[in-house]
Amino acid sequence: MAKLPTNEYAPFYRPYIEALVKNDKSILDNLENTYTQSMNLLKDLPEEKQLFRYADGKWTVKELIQHLIDSERILSYRALRFARRDTKDLPGFEEGDYVLNSDGNGREYIDLLEEFSSVRKSSILLYKSFDKNALLRIGKANGSVMSVRALGYIISGHLQHHLNIINERYL
Numbered sequence: 001m002a003k004l005p006t007n008e009y010a011p012f013y014r015p016y017i018e019a020l021v022k023n024d025k026s027i028l029d030n031l032e033n034t035y036t037q038s039m040n041l042l043k044d045l046p047e048e049k050q051l052f053r054y055a056d057g058k059w060t061v062k063e064l065i066q067h068l069i070d071s072e073r074i075l076s077y078r079a080l081r082f083a084r085r086d087t088k089d090l091p092g093f094e095e096g097d098y099v100l101n102s103d104g105n106g107r108e109y110i111d112l113l114e115e116f117s118s119v120r121k122s123s124i125l126l127y128k129s130f131d132k133n134a135l136l137r138i139g140k141a142n143g144s145v146m147s148v149r150a151l152g153y154i155i156s157g158h159l160q161h162h163l164n165i166i167n168e169r170y171l
Contacts, residue, residue: 010146016154045061066107076119092141123155134148
């Protein structure tokens with residue numbers, strides 16, 4: 001991954017950027033590789049693990065996948081807006097409220113995986129459409145400045161962060 005200046009993303013996103021720091025892959029390579037890793041991990045997850053919580057108040061795997069879907073949609077939307085030179089400060093979102101109102105546990109697991117797959121494929125196509133200038137454009141979300149390219153790495157790093165948690169605490 002290219003070293004990103006810290007002024008291209010909010011400190012909140014540092015763990016997601018750092019989840020990818022050890023590799024030298026492009027935004028697109030990271031998007032594709034983390035997608036492949038996630039599908040390899042999640043596609044054959046036993047049914048009893050899909051509703052497992054490793055501690056009280058923690059999300060189930062189904063809720064976690066729904067969170068990944070919602071977050072990636074929002075981050076990709078921000079990237080699109082910034083790439084198109086939209087200068088409005090975009091609002092933040094409360095991830096916990098999204099999970100509580102998603103009914104992820106009531107959904108079919110295969111549908112969650114299919115939706116996640118569609119969202120990631122859409123993000124990949126979106127980033128393929130950006131030229132070098134678009135990747136460097138800056139916008140503001142939730143009061144913080146971020147670049148289009150930082151958002152691309154954050155999308156992959158966010159997924160990698162949660163894959164690490166699934167491996168460590170759910171399996």
